[in-house]
Amino acid sequence: MTDTNRSIRRALVSVYDKTGIEGLADAFVKAGTEVVSTGSTAKRLAELGVTVTEVEQVTGFPESLGGRVKTLDPHIHAGILADMTNPAQEQELQSLGIKPFDLVVVNLYPFADTVRSGASPADIIEKIDIGGPSMIRGAAKNSASVAVVTDPAEYGLAAQRVADGTGFSLEERHWLAAKAFETTAAYDATIAEWTHNHWTKPSSLDKSSSNTGEAQTVENIQQQANQKADSNASFPAHMTRTWDYVHQLRYGENPHQQASLYVDALDQTGFAHAEQLGGKPMSYNNYVDADAAWRAIWDFAPQIAVAVCKHNNPCGLAIGKTVAEAHLKAHACDPMSAYGGVIAANTTVTLEMAQNVRPIFTEVIVAPDYEPEALELLKAHKKNLRILKVKQRPHTDIQFRQIDGGILVQSIDKIDAPGDHVETWNLVSGEAADAQTLKDLAFAWRAIRCVKSNAVLLAHDEATVGIGMGQVNRVDSCHLAVERANTLADGANRSSGSVAASDAFFPFADGAEALIDAGVKAIVQPGGSIRDKEVIEAAQKRGITMYLTGTRHFFH
Missing domain, CATH: 3.40.50.1380 (Methylglyoxal synthase-like domain)
Structure with a gap:
């Protein structure tokens, strides 16, 4: 002792x-x-x-x-x-x-x-x-x-x-x-x-700080800031949250990093609570990529959609009459990058889809459910494939990102802004799109939300055909989207006759011109650049349909 x-x-x-x-x-x-x-x-x-x-x-x-x-x-x-x-x-x-x-x-x-x-x-x-x-x-x-x-x-x-x-x-x-x-x-x-979440501030407690007549001391300013934060249901004055430890992961983003999984104490249906039906244990990168794919496909619900993701970016996204068709269309966008990727579906995986997945090396597949025959096939022939079943579609409203000494908090970017609705778009060039073209434009606009900025995406038949992501300037993203559209499908010229979406405005006309030169027939973009007139004139000169949404979807 x-x-x-x-x-x-x-x-x-x-x-x-x-x-x-x-x-x-x-x-x-x-x-x-x-x-x-x-x-x-x-x-x-x-x-x-x-x-x-x-x-x-x-x-x-x-x-x-x-x-x-x-x-x-x-x-x-x-x-x-x-x-x-x-x-x-x-x-x-x-x-x-x-x-x-x-x-x-x-x-x-x-x-x-x-x-x-x-x-x-x-x-x-x-x-x-x-x-x-x-x-x-x-x-x-x-x-x-x-x-x-x-x-x-x-x-x-x-x-x-x-x-x-x-x-x-x-x-x-x-x-x-x-x-x-x-x-x-x-x-x-x-x-x-x-x-x-359950006891929100009643309107009877709202107070206006503009009528107090108090001098604007540092203390007053801080007090007003706290009151403002407190009045916002999403951003309280003190961010108090907790997560419960589940288990340690083999390693983090890289082998020299440590990592663990924690879950929200009040949530039992989110992606972090996925039921694993087969395959090796999930890694840190598996969780990141699969979560991104899982969220991407629900932007299209109730339509049937499939996403193929790699490194937190989509290799392909598509809508189909069946889940098997949606998967084939999504995979066709970039078969090379799909190797070692993550597949997510927003409906039950069928035997037909499982048969199409079987020959493709895939790290993770995630869906709400699986036909018994589909699950049997995947488990029997792809023993390392991580098969995840998630009970509920994504329902998180707040997003956290740690920075040195603090965290950034924001509401989740969803397809719910006024400019996300086709009927609110402003036609600024060319003729109004026909029904099928408008469907493709609407698909492209929803799909661009999940692509890392700067993002430009080409689509046809409600499927991606070329994606330019993560570039430091928009014209490079345009060239990358066109290049990928035309080099990843046995030399087919997939950019010709496609539609394009850009997650933010074109700062110069050159990006839009690169798309137009590649045969893109219609473009949807937020607008808002000081050079909008030049960009719109470039489209008008070529008779290209262009819509402005007034809404941006950066994804950093």
């Missing part, structure tokens, strides 16, 4: 999750530890042979308000918070007739599980633990004297230290306290997320 070890003579135990508590009970009995406990925990410990002192015997006050008040009493919290390394506090505790605790074992009501179960708001509120976090935080604050255990996985460790009489060293108590604070922080963040 070191100078900082404190043996465990008195313990407070109040746990919802009683998994593995038998070992701890056995240690208490053998060591003769005085145990104070509550409700069902006290009953279970007594069944295991532990001599238990009920909390109400210590507090002199019965459990009340349907269990809402049990441990919220000075006789409990003074015993937890008394710093026994401080002689004055030790003496004061003795004068109050209160015994100190050496160990606090507490875990919390299952708030997130209750939310995920679909329980009523009233039942969810009852699972907001008050006494538990108070005891945990008190014990963690007082780690100079008290060891706190919140994780059932550590019951065995606590039992060992109780049984052998060593207790925990100061360094160990500090580590346990840090874990305890993580527990309560995550718990409160989960509650904050749920209440933020």
Whole structure:
């Protein structure tokens, strides 16, 4: 035993999750530890042979308000918070007739599980633990004297230290306290997320800062900024979110990087919760690419769509009458890049589609479901293929990106802006598109959303035929889209007669001219450049149909 070890003579135990508590009970009995406990925990410990002192015997006050008040009493919290390394506090505790605790074992009501179960708001509120976090935080604050255990996985460790009489060293108590604070922080963040989404600010609390007459001090400006953030349902003054650890991945984006998967505590249907039906474990890059493909195909729902993605960019996107047809059209856009790619479908994968996928080396396939014969074929003939089944279409509204020292937060880019609707487009050149051309333009505009900027995309028959992505200037993206359209399909001139979409305006006419020279018959783009007139005149000179949307879809 070191100078900082404190043996465990008195313990407070109040746990919802009683998994593995038998070992701890056995240690208490053998060591003769005085145990104070509550409700069902006290009953279970007594069944295991532990001599238990009920909390109400210590507090002199019965459990009340349907269990809402049990441990919220000075006789409990003074015993937890008394710093026994401080002689004055030790003496004061003795004068109050209160015994100190050496160990606090507490875990919390299952708030997130209750939310995920679909329980009523009233039942969810009852699972907001008050006494538990108070005891945990008190014990963690007082780690100079008290060891706190919140994780059932550590019951065995606590039992060992109780049984052998060593207790925990100061360094160990500090580590346990840090874990305890993580527990309560995550718990409160989960509650904050749920209440933020369900208890929105009423209009009666909106206040105008323009009529206060206050001088614009730094404090006032900050206060107004906080009020503005607080009034926006998406961007609160404090971004409190939590994710739960699932497992470690083999490595990150590159082999020298570490990586793990975490999931939203309140979500059980998102892509991160995908059910893997076959194949090797998912890698970091698999998750990134498959998530991008999964999101891309739902931009076209309820139409049947398939995406083939590689390095977070589409190699091909298509709509089809059947999922097999959509896959063939998407794959045909860039068969070379599809090698080692990810396939996503927004409907059930059929046997016909699985047969077409079979000869193609594919890392991941993701869909809402699979025909039994299709799943059997994929599992039998593609043993390494990661087969994912996802219950629900993408439903995340907020996007996070970490920067050094902070995070950027924005609403997810969706096809829901006014300019995303064909009827709002402004025809600025050429004749109005016929029905089929307009369908292709609408498809191209939806598809451009998921292509990395600068993005230019060529489409025909509601399928991509050439994609220029990630270039540092738009004219290069135009040339790349044309080149890929005309070199990846056995020399076919696929740019001729196609339509084009650009995710942002053409800063000069040269990009549009490159598309027109390649035989593109219609272009859709946001407009908004100071040189719009030059770009539009270039299209007019060649009699090319051009629509402006007024909406941009950058994807960095």
